[in-house]
Amino acid sequence: MSTTASTLLRGGGPNDGGSGSERPGLPGAVPPAGVQQPTRPVGPSLPAGLVREMLAVLALATYTAVVAAGFARVFTGWDFFDDLLVLTVVGHGLAFGLRRLSVPLWAGLPIVAATLAWLIGFVYLRSTYTALVPTGDTWRLLRLELDLVGEQFSSAVAPVAHIGGWAILAAIGIALVVLLSDAFAFRAFARAEALVPGGVLFVFVAALGSDRLRVPLAGALVAAGVVATVALRAMHAPRPAAVITAGGRRASESPVSTVLGPALLTAAVVALAAMFVGPRLPGAGADALYDPSGGGSDGSLTEVVSPLVDIRSRLTNQSPRELFSVTATTASYWRSAALPEFDGTTWGLPERRLSEVDGNVDGQRPGTTPIRQTVVVSALGGQLIPAAADPSAASGSDGLRWNADSATLVETDGALETGDTYEILSYSPRFTVDQLRAATSVSPGDDVYFELPDDFPSVVETTARSVVGDAATPYDAARRLQDWFRDNFDYSLEVPAGHSTTAIEAFLVNRVGYCEQFSGTYAAMMRSIGIPARVAVGFTQGDAIGAPPNGTGGQTYSVLGRNAHAWPEVWFDGLGWVPFEPTPGRGAPGAEGYTEVPPEQEEGPLDPLDDLAGGEAAPAPTTTIPPAPGADDAVPDIQGGPATTLPDLTVTPGGDGGSSDSGSGFSVPWRGLAIVAALVMIGLLPALVRRVRRRPVSDARVELQRLWARATGSLADVGVGLTPDLTPTEAATVTAARFPVASRPVESLARTVDEVTFSRDGDERLGQTGPYGVTTLEQCGIWTRQIDKAVADSSTPFERIRRYVTRWS
Numbered sequence: 001m002s003t004t005a006s007t008l009l010r011g012g013g014p015n016d017g018g019s020g021s022e023r024p025g026l027p028g029a030v031p032p033a034g035v036q037q038p039t040r041p042v043g044p045s046l047p048a049g050l051v052r053e054m055l056a057v058l059a060l061a062t063y064t065a066v067v068a069a070g071f072a073r074v075f076t077g078w079d080f081f082d083d084l085l086v087l088t089v090v091g092h093g094l095a096f097g098l099r100r101l102s103v104p105l106w107a108g109l110p111i112v113a114a115t116l117a118w119l120i121g122f123v124y125l126r127s128t129y130t131a132l133v134p135t136g137d138t139w140r141l142l143r144l145e146l147d148l149v150g151e152q153f154s155s156a157v158a159p160v161a162h163i164g165g166w167a168i169l170a171a172i173g174i175a176l177v178v179l180l181s182d183a184f185a186f187r188a189f190a191r192a193e194a195l196v197p198g199g200v201l202f203v204f205v206a207a208l209g210s211d212r213l214r215v216p217l218a219g220a221l222v223a224a225g226v227v228a229t230v231a232l233r234a235m236h237a238p239r240p241a242a243v244i245t246a247g248g249r250r251a252s253e254s255p256v257s258t259v260l261g262p263a264l265l266t267a268a269v270v271a272l273a274a275m276f277v278g279p280r281l282p283g284a285g286a287d288a289l290y291d292p293s294g295g296g297s298d299g300s301l302t303e304v305v306s307p308l309v310d311i312r313s314r315l316t317n318q319s320p321r322e323l324f325s326v327t328a329t330t331a332s333y334w335r336s337a338a339l340p341e342f343d344g345t346t347w348g349l350p351e352r353r354l355s356e357v358d359g360n361v362d363g364q365r366p367g368t369t370p371i372r373q374t375v376v377v378s379a380l381g382g383q384l385i386p387a388a389a390d391p392s393a394a395s396g397s398d399g400l401r402w403n404a405d406s407a408t409l410v411e412t413d414g415a416l417e418t419g420d421t422y423e424i425l426s427y428s429p430r431f432t433v434d435q436l437r438a439a440t441s442v443s444p445g446d447d448v449y450f451e452l453p454d455d456f457p458s459v460v461e462t463t464a465r466s467v468v469g470d471a472a473t474p475y476d477a478a479r480r481l482q483d484w485f486r487d488n489f490d491y492s493l494e495v496p497a498g499h500s501t502t503a504i505e506a507f508l509v510n511r512v513g514y515c516e517q518f519s520g521t522y523a524a525m526m527r528s529i530g531i532p533a534r535v536a537v538g539f540t541q542g543d544a545i546g547a548p549p550n551g552t553g554g555q556t557y558s559v560l561g562r563n564a565h566a567w568p569e570v571w572f573d574g575l576g577w578v579p580f581e582p583t584p585g586r587g588a589p590g591a592e593g594y595t596e597v598p599p600e601q602e603e604g605p606l607d608p609l610d611d612l613a614g615g616e617a618a619p620a621p622t623t624t625i626p627p628a629p630g631a632d633d634a635v636p637d638i639q640g641g642p643a644t645t646l647p648d649l650t651v652t653p654g655g656d657g658g659s660s661d662s663g664s665g666f667s668v669p670w671r672g673l674a675i676v677a678a679l680v681m682i683g684l685l686p687a688l689v690r691r692v693r694r695r696p697v698s699d700a701r702v703e704l705q706r707l708w709a710r711a712t713g714s715l716a717d718v719g720v721g722l723t724p725d726l727t728p729t730e731a732a733t734v735t736a737a738r739f740p741v742a743s744r745p746v747e748s749l750a751r752t753v754d755e756v757t758f759s760r761d762g763d764e765r766l767g768q769t770g771p772y773g774v775t776t777l778e779q780c781g782i783w784t785r786q787i788d789k790a791v792a793d794s795s796t797p798f799e800r801i802r803r804y805v806t807r808w809s
Contacts (some may be wrong), residue, residue: 006164011371016437021644026507035417036107049235052231052234052235053096053099053235054096055185055231055234056185056228056231056232056234057092057093057096057186058231059224059227059228059230059231059232060092060181060182060185060228060231060232061088061089061092061093062224062227062228063181063195063198063221063224063225063227063228064088064091064092064174064177064178064181064198065084065224066198066217066220066221066224067174067177067198067199067201067202067221068081068084068085068087068088068174069081069205069217069220070205070209070217070221071084071170071205071206071207071209072199072200072212072213072217073158073206073209073210073211073212073213073214073217074158074159074166074170074205074208074209074210075159075160075162075166075170075356076159077162079162080162080167080170083123083124083167083242083379084170084171084174086119086123087116087119087120087171087174087175088174088178089116089179089482090116090119091112091115091178091179091182092114092173092178092182094111094112094115094659095108095112095178095182095183095186096186098111098112098352099186100386102788102789102792102793103687104800104801104804105183105187106177106683106798106801107683107684107687107804109179109183110683110684111684112178112179112182113175113179116132116175116178116179117175120171120175121134121138121142121769122167122170123171124164124167124168124171125138125141125142125168128141141509144165144505144506144509145164145506145509146165146167146168146169147165147169147434148164148165148502148503148505148506149164149165149166149169151184154429154671157651158208158209158210159209159210159212163510163512163795164506164509164510165314165506173205174201176197176396177197177198177201177540180197181194181195181196181197181198181423182194184196184197184635185232189236190232191232191233191236192225192229192232194228194232194240194410195225195229199221200519202217204219206218207518208798218655218659256375257739267364272577280446292645302406303711320560321378321379321558321560321561322378322379322559322560323377323378323379323539323560323561323563324375324376324377324378324379324380325374325375325376325378325542325545325557325558325559326373326374326376326386326542326556326557326559327373327374327554327555327557328371328372328373328374328388328554328555328557328558329370329371329372329554330369330371330388330428330554330589330590331541331544331555331557331587331589331590331599332371332388332389332426332428332541332589332590333388333389333536333538333539333540333541333565333567333579333588333589334375334386334387334388334536334538334539334540334541334542334559335386335387335388335389335536335537335539336384336385336386336408336535336538336539337349337384337408337536338406338407338408338534338535338536338537338569339406339534339535339536339537339579340405340406340446340448340449341448341451342451342452342453342520342523342524342527343453344453344455344456347520347523347534347535349406350405350406350448353403353408354401354402354403354412355401355402355403355404356400356401356402365427365576367429367430367431367432367435367575368390368427368428368429368430369427369428369430369590370425370426370428371388371425371426371427371428372423372424372425372554373387373388373422373423373424373425373426374421374422374423374424375387375419375421375422375424376419376421377416377417377418377419377420377421378418379418380416380703381415381416382415382416383410383411383414383415383416384408384409384410384411385410385411385422385424386514386538386539386559387409387415387422387424388424388426388428389407389426389428389429389536389569389577389579390407390426390427390428390429390576390577391407391409391424391425391426392425392426392427393424393425394409394422394423394424394425395422395423396421396422396424396460397411397413397420397421398413399411399412399413399414400412400422401725405446407536407577409422409424411467418591421775428590429575429576429577429578429579429591430590430591430593431572431575431578431593431594432593432594433475433593433594435575435692436473436475436572436575436578436594437473437475437476438473438476439473439474439572439573439574439575440474441474441531441532441570441572441573442569442573442667443573444532444571449527449532449533449534449571450527450530450532451527452528453529456524456528457504457505457694459505459508459529460504460505460508460524460525460528461525461529463508463525464481464526464528464529465529466524467481467484467525468480468481468529469481474531474570474572475572475594477526477529477531478526478531478570478580479580479594479595480581481522481525482580482581482582482595482597485521485522485582485583485584486581486582486583486584486597488511489511489512489513489518489582489584490511490584491512491513491514491518491584491585492512492513492514498618500559503517503520504517504520504521504524507521507714508521508803510671513663514583514688515565515566515567515583515586516566518566518582518583519535519536519566519567519568519582519583520535520566522568522582523535523568523569523582525784526568531570531571532571533568533569533570533571534568534569534571534577535566535567535568535569536566536567536569537566538564538565538566538570539559539563539564539565540559540563540565540586540588540601540602541557541563541589541599541601542557542558542559542560542563542601543557543558543560544556544557544560545557545558562602563601563602565583565601567579567581567582567583567586567588568580568582576719578594578597579591580595581595581597585600585601585602586600586601587599587600587601611657619782686804686805686807686808687804689808690807690808693808693809694809700763700766700767700777701756701757701763701766703777704752704753704756704766704777704780705753707780707781707784708728708749708750708753710784710788710809711746711749711783711784711787711788712731712786713807713809714791714807715735715739715742715746715787715791717791717795717799717803717807718794718795719738719739720734720735720738720739720790722735726752727754728749728750728753728754728757729751729754731746731750731778732746732747732749732750732751735747739794740791741790741793741794742786742787742790742791745783745786745787746783746787747783748779748783749780749783749784749787752776752779752780756776
């Protein structure tokens with residue numbers, strides 16, 4: 001019998017894929033007396049321990065994926081899930097691979113963390129990468145997005161848009177869950193404890209989110225948690241002695257049938273019971289301990305805290321409850337206030353004096369049209385009275401006051417109440433393009449309309465000048481900026497409230513928002529190029545009720561919460577404040593002559609009265625109806641009188657009153673992160689050098705010699721001294737006596753080295769493919785890694801660190 005044949009019969013041939021103490025049977029080998037020879041499966045098989053670990057990783061990754069699905073309660077749609085699923089798969093998969101390579105926790109955890117951080121940046125900030133490497137713009141934009149979330153967090157109401165900082169924050173949360181749960185499960189040998197990080201995040205998101213899929217998501221989390229717990233317990237349980245069944249199969253090597261099946265059945269029963277019984281328990285339908293919407297039972301607002309901060313809450317309220325009605329001679333935007341003051345955090349009303357409403361109507365200004373309105377309050381609340389721009393006369397209350405600087409009518413006797421009625425005459429701007437193009441914009445009467453905070457981002461001004469280009473007049477600049485927003489940005493109510501400088505930068509990057517961001521950013525950009533602008537807050541025209549009556553009464557409009565709106569106004573010398581409309585899907589009636597935007601608003605269902613009038617609401621009149629005789633005497637003029645101070649209704653989002661830099665709630669410690677990243681890179685240097693130096697060479701014999709030298713070097717670290725005068729076979733004998741745990745791979749590797757060294761066709765032998773689909777040289781690499789793992793498992797933590805730092809090959 002040849003040497004090779006006898007070697008194979010002894011179970012130590014070049015392509016023997018066994019490791020440790022288990023030695024699979026080989027064809028032709030004679031089993032010992034009294035031992036039944038197990039049936040060998042066709043093709044390669046995985047060790048039972050590896051299968052159990054793979055099942056545990058799969059179960060834990062599924063649990064993390066369900067936690068990621070829980071973000072459906074704060075985001076609309078499912079676009080967010082793909083990104084979070086990628087993070088889940090990459091994180092758990094990479095951690096599994098590092099464990100199989102025997103990378104210790106102190107090195108493996110930073111590697112996974114750095115990979116997930118790079119992936120988050122690549123997914124959400126890819127445009128800032130250069131050659132797949134983050135740049136300074138990456139860190140700047142990341143800080144901007146997270147600072148904006150810090151500003152908005154206390155006031156944001158789900159659902160929010162899966163963009164910018166909110167998307168990044170969700171990804172960071174899932175990355176932390178992956179890191180912590182994987183470390184607990186496979187490094188600290190935890191079972192159910194490994195589910196705690198994901199459970200905490202799921203509950204936190206549920207507390208802030210809406211009721212969307214509340215029961216199904218909770219049931220799925222319970223089911224995935226049960227499966228993961230069972231899988232982890234099965235992996236960490238002590239291994240019983242292998243029992244050979246009648247069919248020749250090892251009973252202990254059947255983790256799929258003995259673990260996965262019962263786990264799935266138990267999970268299904270528990271989840272279904274929770275989904276069915278949970279919602280029916282006493283108190284399950286009670287109000288939440290914490291209501292993130294901050295609203296009442298019908299979601300309506302009863303008090304206007306701030307004219308701009310209030311808008312998103314109104315817009316997201318789709319209740320059919322009417323706030324007020326207006327009977328007017330011409331449709332218009334109904335302006336509650338114009339906000340001239342911008343401190344970098346919010347647009348607001350400055351301290352100004354209020355004048356009494358008294359006297360007669362002034363003459364009409366050129367380029368304007370009179371609009372007579374009767375405003376009847378239903379559920380508006382607050383103290384600001386909506387009216388068409390620009391109010392010139394009003395009546396209806398002894399407490400009615402007026403501030404010309406902010407074009408604001410205020411009820412000083414208290415909050416508006418149902419049934420309060422006001423008669424108002426406004427002269428609304430209806431200018432032509434030629435009139436606006438001929439006007440300058442340099443004297444608005446107060447420097448506040450030019451002011452921007454000292455730390456206003458220069459990138460915003462740069463963007464504004466790039467958009468307006470060589471515009472010859474302020475009107476041309478205003479139109480170009482308006483059209484740029486309408487053509488390149490999207491409207492979405494999922495964006496949380498905010499109009500600070502941080503919100504402006506994020507808005508210009510993400511290019512999605514609602515009227516608050518459009519109007520505030522537009523006004524700030526106009527100011528940045530020297531054109532006075534402000535933000536107006538109020539409502540679109542509302543739904544026309546029935547057909548216009550005959551005579552001079554005009555059309556009645558029902559204004560709901562969804563009609564809340566904000567728009568910018570630009571000053572033109574000699575003409576006054578002129579509204580523009582950068583928000584897509586919105587258009588002011590009467591302004592289409594110079595904005596070229598047709599009247600448009602969010603449409604709701606037709607009022608039941610419309611059916612009685614012919615099935616559809618009649619269009620708003622396009623021409624003004626002359627006032628009734630004697631009406632001038634009934635509507636007093638707004639002019640001088642005893643003064644009162646205008647109440648400061650401005651509220652800073654988040655309530656901290658700080659600037660966008662210092663008051664955001666938290667900031668990212670970039671310097672500390674840079675130091676940590678540098679330390680991580682230094683710590684990874686030995687592994688990177690080893691990876692480079694261990695790359696296979698083209699000469700198979702040289703590569704085999706390198707593998708043998710690597711194996712003997714590892715054995716020396718555990719005291720197995722192999723002198724150069726020993727042959728590989730003799731070295732294997734010494735290893736079996738001094739370090740028996742590695743005797744099998746050392747014996748197989750030594751035998752291959754001898755056979756290849758002393759044969760003429762050694763190179764051909766190394767290239768031969770064995771029954772397991774790998775070449776002899778590749779199998780030698782596997783044996784070498786098995787020797788490395790045996791040495792690492794037998795070393796103390798200090799010795800492992802020393803080997804990691806000092807062994808460079």
